Amino acid sequence: MSASASAPVTKSPSRIPKVPFWAQIVAGLVLGVLLGWLARSQDVSWLKETLGQVGDIFVQLLKLAVAPLVFFAILVSITNLRKVNNAARLAAQTLVWFMITSLIAVAIGLTIGLLTNPGAGTGLTPQDGKLPKREGTWIDFLTGIIPSDVITPFTELNVLQIVFMAAVAGVAALKLGDRAKPILTLAESILELLQKALWWVIRLAPIGTVGLIGFAIADYGWELIGKYATFTADVYIGCALVLFGVYPLLLATVAKVNPIQFFKGAWPAIQLAFVSRSSVGTMPVTQKVTERLGVPKEYASFAVPFGATTKMDGCAAIYPALAAIFIAQIFDVQLGIQDYLLIAFVSVVGSAATAGLTGATVMLTLTLSTLGLPLEGVGLLMAIDPILDMIRTATNVAGQALVPVIVAAREKILDHDVYNAASSSPIEEYEAREAERKVAVPATA
Numbered sequence: 001m002s003a004s005a006s007a008p009v010t011k012s013p014s015r016i017p018k019v020p021f022w023a024q025i026v027a028g029l030v031l032g033v034l035l036g037w038l039a040r041s042q043d044v045s046w047l048k049e050t051l052g053q054v055g056d057i058f059v060q061l062l063k064l065a066v067a068p069l070v071f072f073a074i075l076v077s078i079t080n081l082r083k084v085n086n087a088a089r090l091a092a093q094t095l096v097w098f099m100i101t102s103l104i105a106v107a108i109g110l111t112i113g114l115l116t117n118p119g120a121g122t123g124l125t126p127q128d129g130k131l132p133k134r135e136g137t138w139i140d141f142l143t144g145i146i147p148s149d150v151i152t153p154f155t156e157l158n159v160l161q162i163v164f165m166a167a168v169a170g171v172a173a174l175k176l177g178d179r180a181k182p183i184l185t186l187a188e189s190i191l192e193l194l195q196k197a198l199w200w201v202i203r204l205a206p207i208g209t210v211g212l213i214g215f216a217i218a219d220y221g222w223e224l225i226g227k228y229a230t231f232t233a234d235v236y237i238g239c240a241l242v243l244f245g246v247y248p249l250l251l252a253t254v255a256k257v258n259p260i261q262f263f264k265g266a267w268p269a270i271q272l273a274f275v276s277r278s279s280v281g282t283m284p285v286t287q288k289v290t291e292r293l294g295v296p297k298e299y300a301s302f303a304v305p306f307g308a309t310t311k312m313d314g315c316a317a318i319y320p321a322l323a324a325i326f327i328a329q330i331f332d333v334q335l336g337i338q339d340y341l342l343i344a345f346v347s348v349v350g351s352a353a354t355a356g357l358t359g360a361t362v363m364l365t366l367t368l369s370t371l372g373l374p375l376e377g378v379g380l381l382m383a384i385d386p387i388l389d390m391i392r393t394a395t396n397v398a399g400q401a402l403v404p405v406i407v408a409a410r411e412k413i414l415d416h417d418v419y420n421a422a423s424s425s426p427i428e429e430y431e432a433r434e435a436e437r438k439v440a441v442p443a444t445a
Contacts, residue, residue, distance in 0.1 A: 021206075025271055028209030035210065036217025051214035058208025061201045062281035065194055067154040070280055071166045072191040073305035078170030079184055083298040090407060094303050097403045098311050099348050101250070105242050105313040105395075106347040109321030110340055112238050118231035118322060119329025159280070163309050195284040202272060202285065209275045216386045228384045231326050235388050238318040239395040247402050255409035257419055265293040265422030266401045273397035277389045282397050283308040290401045294419035295408045303407070307400035312363070314392030314399075317347040320367040327368065327377030339371050346370050 019027075032051070039047040081087035145164050147153045153161035173180040248259035263270075269286040276282055287304040291297050321343050328335050346367050368375055381388075408414035 021268065021271075024206035025209060025275055028206035028275070029213055032210040032213030033217055036214035039214065039218035048215065048218040051211045051218060054211025055208060055215050056211070058201075058204060058211060059276075059278075061204070062198075062276055062278050063157065065198045065201070066159065066278075066280050067157055067162055068190070069194045069198065069283065070159055070162050070305070070309065071154075071169075072187050072194065073283065073301075074163055074166035074309070075170045075173070075187050076184070076191050077302040077305045078167060079173050079180075079187075080298045080301045082174060084296070084302075086411070090299055090411060091302070093407045093410065094306065094403060097406055098307065101242075101246070101313055101399055101403065102311075102317045102348045103344060104246055105238075105317035105399075106321045106344045108241050108246070109234075109238050109318035110325070110343065112234050112241075113322045113325035116230055116234055117325075117329060118234050119326040120230075159309060198281070198284055202276075202281075205272060205275050212275070212277075212386065228381075231322065231381075232384060232387060234322050235319060236391050238322065239314050239391045242313055242318065243395050243398055247398060250402070250406060255406045255414070257405070257409060257414070257416070261420055261422050262293065262402070262405060265289050265419070266398060269397050269401060270394050274390045274394040277386070277393045279308045279312070279393060279396045279400065282393075286397055286400055290404050292418065293401065293405055293422050294415035294417070295404045296413055296415075299408060299413065300404055303404040304400055307403060311400045311403065312392075312396045314395030315389075316363050318395070319388065319392055320347060320364050323364050323377075323381060324367055324371060324373060327373055327380065328371075330380060331374050331377060333373060335371070342370055343367060 035047060035051060038044060039051065081091065084090060145160055147158070147161040147165065150165065152158070153165065173184055247262070251257050251259040251262055266286075266289045269282055269289045272285055273279065273282045279286075283305060286308065287300055290300040290304055295303075324339075324343055325335065327333075364378055364381070365375055368377060405414065405419075
């Protein structure tokens with residue numbers, strides 16, 4: 001017998017299996033519900049307060065990066081269009097498909113609302129409502145685009161004004177040409193730095209989930225959710241119809257690609273959006289999943305930041321349509337066909353008012369003020385808003401990845417091989433493969 005044959009076999013030390021990010025999110029949801037129920041049923045005040053603080057810290061960390069991230073993402077995305085053929089055509093098609101999908105979404109929201117009468121039998125009265133702290137009107141929307149100075153939009157987190165300044169800076173950089181290269185190089189480096197830092201925050205999403213969900217259950221309780229059962233179900237059903245009905249249909253018929261592959265590739269962004277309730281906070285992940293679905297990086301880096309601040313099928317289409325019907329029924333106001341057409345108009349034109357931040361209060365007040373409905377109705381929905389905002393934001397982000405895929409497919413710039421190979425693996429694995437590929441390219445050249 002040879003020495004090699006008689007040598008004992010050494011086993012490699014066992015490694016703790018890595019828990020997938022989606023499983024961490026699900027575990028956070030379950031733990032949050034259990035802790036929230038415990039805090040409410042046993043009246044454990046310190047647990048409720050702790051859950052609230054954990055959730056607030058996570059959201060605050062996301063918001064911390066929002067202002068600079070939006071500015072540099074929009075600036076870089078506009079200047080990246082110079083690298084794309086038919087840039088104007090791509091930008092126009094992106095905007096058109098944003099509008100088309102928003103119209104479909106608002107039509108679904110209106111239909112569900114008219115069929116289910118979400119405001120009937122709730123036991124809620126106009127006295128239960130209160131005026132919102134922040135309102136949105138068309139005058140405020142139009143005049144609020146242009147900031148009075150360059151500092152306030154960042155300190156007050158006025159995303160719409162930040163987008164305006166970034167767009168002006170991006171166009172100016174394009175006009176300057178080569179002279180703007182040092183600024184663009186710096187902007188791209190800062191954007192990469194912000195995205196890396198934000199990714200560290202995103203890795204805390206499972207912990208943030210425990211706090212956000214737990215506090216919602218501990219603070220509101222199931223009995224409050226019961227009062228809004230029909231409305232809550234309507235929002236979730238409407239978003240699900242758009243997410244798993246309309247989007248796959250558009251992918252199959254317009255883009256002529258496999259819808260299942262889309263959800264496999266986009267799932268990391270969709271699940272993070274559900275937890276974080278922030279389109280802008282999810283934006284770096286959304287851009288990565290869009291690229292791994294075969295959309296050219298130069299176009300994706302324009303379409304995704306643009307969509308993260310304007311493309312809101314959940315918050316700006318389905319939700320305000322259902323909320324307007326709900327509030328009208330509570331306040332006993334009859335809506336006519338012209339009112340439903342106004343809702344559709346506001347949803348398509350005013351969606352930028354939501355600006356990718358957590359919550360859709362500004363968009364709802366904009367809709368109500370346009371229809372002449374009492375703004376106190378917003379107060380009726382604030383308690384249930386965190387529960388609704390999860391599915392709304394997930395729908396928003398899915399749409400922000402969907403439209404670039406559709407436009408790229410129609411313009412024949414979609415890499416079908418990359419699209420068909422897309423997987424639901426974590427984004428960090430995709431980035432590692434991309435880094436290896438970039439290193440290998442010069443070696444083989």
